[in-house]
Amino acid sequence: MTTATKSASRKLTTARAMAEATAQEMRIDPRVFVMGEDVGPLGGVFGNTRGLFDEFGAERVRDTPISETAFIGAAVGAASDGMRPIVELMFVDFFGVCMDAIYNLMAKNTYFSGGKVPVPMVLMTSTGGGYSDAGQHSQCLYGTFAHLPGMKVVVPSNAFDAKGLMTAAIRDDNPVVFMYHKALQGMGWLGTEKGATVAVPEEAYTVEIGKAAVTREGQDLTLVSLGAGVHHCLRAAQALEEEGFSAEVIDLRSLVPLDRDTVRESVAKTGRLIVVDEDYHSYGVSGEIIASVAEHPGCRLRAAPKRVAYPDIPIPFAPTMEQWALPNADKIVAAFHQMLTDN
């Protein structure tokens, strides 16, 4: 009991939570290994493989050449031959050089084998900007990956979920894309979101893939988001509370499968919906969530839904421009005010 209390109060960054989940699975399952660029002695550019090389060595924690097509394709082949690879695409923006291995092989081999040749692997990749890295190193691309069938897609917003989702992803017999937002990693140089560093149990546990979390309960408005956007929503909810409004915050946690029920139940209660997404405005997560609510026969919206998303522009370098474009709590509050005015 004392140990449990102690472990429950131990806070970890998302990066350390990911590394801990990976290490725990590697200890119990010799099939699990990690490969990617700079995942070895460096411990990952974003810290999420730190300590693994020292514990497991170069055989199971493999630095690769800068050859994403080859090593992600190799992960597919290894997964179908009895291994459980965790492979890292350093920045999700780099998907352009290797998408074929991801969506034509990783995502389709299970289906094209009638389920007989599964591909149990994790593709972890960093998302998000906010630190002036411009449009080839700052995108989220949640919608891009979630749109293509055959891959589960998870997006944790905090260290607890990151550990549980990583453990679940490694144990899953399907390919799972694990999209972690850089601002949540606990790397100081990326503008760390403090709310992401939370208590994380020391023992291994899973967070169910496909189950959203109601992070904050409320009656007047439903805010739906994922990853770093959840923290913007929580700040907005706090601000709205001071105005006398009660906002419910839903953290999707998983895009595939998507927990539409939790969103619909919340909107059925509040009647108002704002979706917050750091990914592009059009054809993405925000549109999908709004459609999922609107097309349901039980839909009872009291106001037209809104979205606070990244504009349909490449991500600019200048801090003034990038920060202007990014979602934040003020924009969410303003969207809610507009919603009341529109009505």
Added chain:
Amino acid sequence: MQPTAEQRRWMYRHMVLSRYLEERIEALYMEGKTPVFNMAKGPIPGEMHLSNGQEPCAVGVCAHLTADDIVTATHRPHHIAVAKGVDLDAMVAEIFGKATGLAGGRGGHMHLFDGAVNFSCSGIIGEGLGPAVGAALSRQMQGKPGVAVAFIGEGAANQGAFHEALNLAAVWQLPVVFVIEDNAWGISVAKQASTAVPRNATRADAYGMPGHHVADNDVEGVYAAAGEAIARAREGLGPSLIEIETVRLAGHFMGDGEDYRPEGEKAGLTDPLPRYRAALLAAGVLDEAGDAALVAEAHERVEAAIRFAQQSDFLPPEAALETVFV
């Protein structure tokens, strides 16, 4: 490295089996597609890439492999699947899109997966390379025997995937063999118009691995090169590259008018099947009666697979929703 008499007959038998399968598929494919060619019509709709002429590549390599070894093949996969021992009934049923097919009809002829013999193929040029490297890595890490062979066409040697995969395999000294079936044409573009070097085998030098070149679609030349490369891989000495000059006796796909081929070029191609038959007869490895029996047996095997496919049902359409995940 010389094949035994038994291995020669094995290679010949699988060439016959593959060729007859292709001839029957060709005939069945054209059902419903005349007088107007519509790819969506007939008992076998969709693209169809026949392997006639390329059989030496498949049999010369697969003669050295067991079911436990891994093969990734291309969009033109039938000869390799036959030589690798893919379940012929389930393969033909898959080509027909039937419930009894390898994937219940979800994959079709370009996406054949038979886990029992570790065979897979992909419709995307060069994309079997990464998975072959990964399967080889899996065997190396698990300390299990087995080599992986990635078959590609000569066009794929100009893909980034080729260079990435060869480099990665060499860096990690993996038990993998890369086999280029050089049929001289990437759909309509001739090799010399697309490839900066006369021989792709020389590209092995760039990755510190042996490169073999097999001229003239020579069955036993393939056998010798593959034997050396696969033995090397089994001994843990790393990857090799084999380039085979082969011939595409059919078009890129069924319905290809092949107007791009220079006049007389196709007529000048040598069919490797009668040539190998003659060689085996001359060597006394095969006699006329033995050949007739072997051919009859192969034909009956193919006919049985076709009957199996034709008599099988389709899955209900809504089964399309299944097996996205396991």
